[in-house]
């Protein structure tokens with residue numbers, strides 16, 4: 001949406017189409033709201049400081065050029081979203097109030113409705129809600145749009161465009177979640193972001209990077225609500241069951257904070273918690289409000305159990321792993337203009353790789369950069385004809401499949417179980433071995449074959465089938481990346497039990513491309529910044 | 535986390551169906567229905583969209599839930615959350631939309 005706003009403002013002559021599987025008013029990661037702007041250059045800091053912080057947190061596996069072009073824009077996009085109506089906390093002089101070194105405090109419950117209202121104010125932006133995009137459309141290797149279907153009506157859309165921006169977010173639901181039963185969708189990342197954008201790019205032959213740097217969120221137990229509000233906002237430290245503060249023994253990068261909890265539990269000192277006992281009544285009330293604005297479950301839990309944070313510490317746990325380029329660095333291999341390796345295709349936000357710690361403002365910044373590059377590109381290129389269009393036959397085949405033994409739900413559960421057991425899920429404390437990864441590959445191959453036979457009886461069934469297939473594609477590539485990084489660069493995120501130490505041989509990017517149906521691994525130097533001229 | 539829809543309060547306006555990020559809600563005989571409660575993310579978009587307060591949000595038993603229902607009334611300047619405890623007692627929390635979080 002941010003990219004569309006930028007393009008619409010600066011190029012009223014262009015016609016822009018947003019295609020969204022749900023409704024832009026409340027879709028994706030921020031349907032419930034956003035709790036803080038996590039990427040902002042606060043007073044006394046520079047964009048370069050942000051770049052160094054993100055590079056350090058990623059143990060060097062990120063692109064300086066991408067981080068810097070993003071960081072330079074963080075404050076301008078913040079002013080822009082404020083002008084669209086986002087409430088930001090300010091002091092008496094009108095300066096934003098920081099929450100830690102890189103965050104500012106807001107009321108972000110309505111961030112999506114605000115963006116949607118801004119989008120609607122432009123006459124050159126059209127929105128197709130409830131249309132799920134399945135695949136890119138190509139002329140040779142040039143992207144000339146995408147096709148999708150209405151999730152409620154029997155309609156297939158063939159959407160041709162001079163340039164296409166992929167902004168479908170990351171991938172959740174690959175691994176068995178914390179609560180696999182009734183609450184299977186209570187997870188940190190949006191369960192409806194299924195890795196569609198990654199899968200489309202992979203199938204079309206785009207180069208992907210750093211899938212192996214999974215993101216695992218450290219969250220409040222059960223509700224999977226964010227911990228940052230308690231840790232940074234209210235200054236609560238992590239403690240183990242003996243009341244010891246242990247963080248200093250493990251380091252303070254994102255993966256080390258999670259590793260600390262996993263290790264304390266393994267060593268019999270769990271459960272771990274954020275030490276909130278003793279906070280004041282005012283602090284408690286402020287926390288109740290803050291959580292209602294982004295994760296109401298936590299406030300509900302405090303109030304209904306009558307165990308508010310002032311009298312009970314807040315237990316924490318790790319989530320299942322996700323592939324998400326907004327926190328870690330997995331996604332499309334892009335250049336600084338946010339061009340992917342496929343001509344005519346751009347990527348921004350959680351789907352774009354090598355630029356970690358971007359969060360919502362970083363996603364906005366990338367959207368703006370992509371919008372500017374797209375304006376240049378469309379001015380110089382004509383719309384090419386479409387090579388072929390098999391979508392209707394493909395959809396008809398899924399509706400025509402006989403009813404088989406397995407349902408989409410069953411195959412999804414089997415995928416999550418295989419990933420959990422053999423590709424470093426919660427069950428194995430996020431560790432894996434070569435032998436296990438080999439088994440994971442065999443399971444994913446089997447499930448991909450079985451998914452061919454699934455039968456759709458409604459457009460919603462069709463959605464579920466495609467979501468499963470996207471996830472399987474992402475799993476396949478993820479496993480190859482985990483195999484290829486034969487070291488442990490980040491605890492938990494990519495903890496290879498056969499290679500428990502960091503190895504300088506792997507001071508490089510692990511990239512991949514699908515060639516003749518096989519995942520081909522490409523090692524790229526850390527200085528590599530991109531893509532040959534299109 | 536999940537939601538429960540009170541069919542006696544629902545007027546079939548479709549507002550909740552429109553906003554669910556997972557396309558989980560459908561109208562059936564002029565009444566909202568969730569396709570599968572296990573698929574709810576708990577984002578509360580539908581709870582806020584329902585002007586009739588027909589949708590309650592609750593913590594599932596596997597998350598430690600104890601039967602309290604949470605409703606929302608979304609107005610221009612305020613968002614009022616109302617908790618309905620199992621013993622029938624209630625508590626409301628009014629969030630002023632023009633005020634930032636303190637944390």
Ligand SMILES: Cc1cc2nc3c(=O)[nH]c(=O)nc-3n(C[C@H](O)[C@H](O)[C@H](O)COP(=O)(O)OP(=O)(O)OC[C@H]3O[C@@H](n4cnc5c(N)ncnc54)[C@H](O)[C@@H]3O)c2cc1C
Nearest residue numbers: 021027028029035036038133168169196326349350359360
């Ligand atoms: C619970 C949660 C809380 C967060 N809190 C914060 C915070 O407090 N501060 C912060 O800075 N960052 C926060 N983040 C991170 C931030 O939300 C993301 O980095 C940002 O939203 C990424 O933007 P995006 O456009 O890439 O993805 P999204 O915002 O998720 O947008 C992707 C969109 O693509 C749509 N889509 C997906 N697949 C398809 C398809 N096949 N066809 C059509 N449409 C599709 C989705 O429905 C969605 O609307 C949070 C993330 C989560 C999950």
Ligand code: SF4
Nearest residue numbers: 554574575577578580
């Ligand atoms: S709470 Fe969110 S995910 Fe659950 S049904 Fe309502 S809108 Fe959909």
Ligand code: SF4
Nearest residue numbers: 544545547548550584
């Ligand atoms: S928004 Fe409320 S009244 Fe309208 S259809 Fe949904 S549940 Fe029924």
